[in-house]
Amino acid sequence: MKLAGKVAIVTGGAQGMGRAISLRYAEEGAKVVVADLNREGADGVAQEITAQGGEAVGTGVDVRNAAQADAMVATAVERFGSVDILVNNAGVIKIIPFLETTEADWDFMFGVNCKGVLFCSQAAARRMIEQGRGGKIVNLASQAGRRGEALVLAYCASKACVISMTQSMALALADHRINVNGIAPGIVDTPLWVDVDKQFAKLLNMEVGEPKATFIKSIPLGRIEQPEDVTGAAVFLASADSDYITQQTLNVDGGSWPS
Numbered sequence: 585m586k587l588a589g590k591v592a593i594v595t596g597g598a599q600g601m602g603r604a605i606s607l608r609y610a611e612e613g614a615k616v617v618v619a620d621l622n623r624e625g626a627d628g629v630a631q632e633i634t635a636q637g638g639e640a641v642g643t644g645v646d647v648r649n650a651a652q653a654d655a656m657v658a659t660a661v662e663r664f665g666s667v668d669i670l671v672n673n674a675g676v677i678k679i680i681p682f683l684e685t686t687e688a689d690w691d692f693m694f695g696v697n698c699k700g701v702l703f704c705s706q707a708a709a710r711r712m713i714e715q716g717r718g719g720k721i722v723n724l725a726s727q728a729g730r731r732g733e734a735l736v737l738a739y740c741a742s743k744a745c746v747i748s749m750t751q752s753m754a755l756a757l758a759d760h761r762i763n764v765n766g767i768a769p770g771i772v773d774t775p776l777w778v779d780v781d782k783q784f785a786k787l788l789n790m791e792v793g794e795p796k797a798t799f800i801k802s803i804p805l806g807r808i809e810q811p812e813d814v815t816g817a818a819v820f821l822a823s824a825d826s827d828y829i830t831q832q833t834l835n836v837d838g839g840s841w842p843s
């Protein structure tokens with residue numbers, strides 16, 4: 585087991601990739617704090633883990649709120665005694681043409697995808713520094729952060745921001761032996777993409793399901809990514825196997841993007 589004795593917090597853990605990472609971390613021996621705006625969903629995933637013999641607790645958090653991020657870390661410490669791993673997975677997307685992108689759209693995506701990463705990372709890093717034995721922060725970026733898309737400006741920019749924040753945080757925390765790395769998934773079969781498909785279909789005058797099918801055709805490995813496909817990289821970047829790796833964002837996207 586790669587994460588035995590570690591305490592991990594996974595934001596956005598109620599569904600999709602956050603759920604898959606939470607379950608896999610528990611299998612690898614970590615005690616998991618499943619944190620989400622959807623408290624009921626977070627509790628459900630924590631129950632799934634305990635039913636399988638693991639240790640987990642669900643907690644409610646809005647990652648945009650610094651006090652709530654602090655409370656999330658406090659929950660981990662109260663319940664399990666430390667924080668060793670933080671996965672900044674909570675994220676939101678809206679598909680909107682450039683000229684129609686409003687301040688509210690921008691603030692929504694940057695609020696969760698970037699400010700949330702800042703506040704949760706600060707809260708966890710303060711605790712990791714106090715503990716004095718290093719730590720791991722893993723940020724969910726996206727292939728959308730590697731390039732622009734006409735209908736996805738704010739989300740692409742927010743994920744490019746996550747890649748940049750990963751680099752700055754890695755440098756800021758290197759002296760404390762806290763590794764900060766990212767994962768850039770491709771098109772992942774989660775509730776998020778069900779919604780993305782509908783939004784693209786409306787904007788492009790396509791049938792529901794058509795945008796997803798079109799995008800899948802361009803994936804070199806020939807199939808849509810499953811939430812479980814990111815869990816290997818998430819374990820690696822949270823484990824001692826990646827102790828000499830920091831500042832990196834790893835593409836886990838079926839070969840869609842070269843670097």
Ligand SMILES: NC(=O)c1ccc[n+]([C@@H]2O[C@H](COP(=O)([O-])OP(=O)(O)OC[C@H]3O[C@@H](n4cnc5c(N)ncnc54)[C@H](O)[C@@H]3O)[C@@H](O)[C@H]2O)c1
Nearest residue numbers: 596598600601621646647673674675726771772774775776
């Ligand atoms: N699905 C994809 O194709 C894809 C691709 C690349 C990157 N990503 C990124 O990976 C991450 C996970 O994506 P997913 O597809 O599993 O998403 P999802 O929508 O299925 O799950 C996201 C979770 O985040 C939670 N959340 C949203 N706002 C929150 C907030 N303010 N505070 C706390 N929790 C909040 C939601 O309640 C939900 O449980 C996101 O950061 C997303 O941007 C997704």
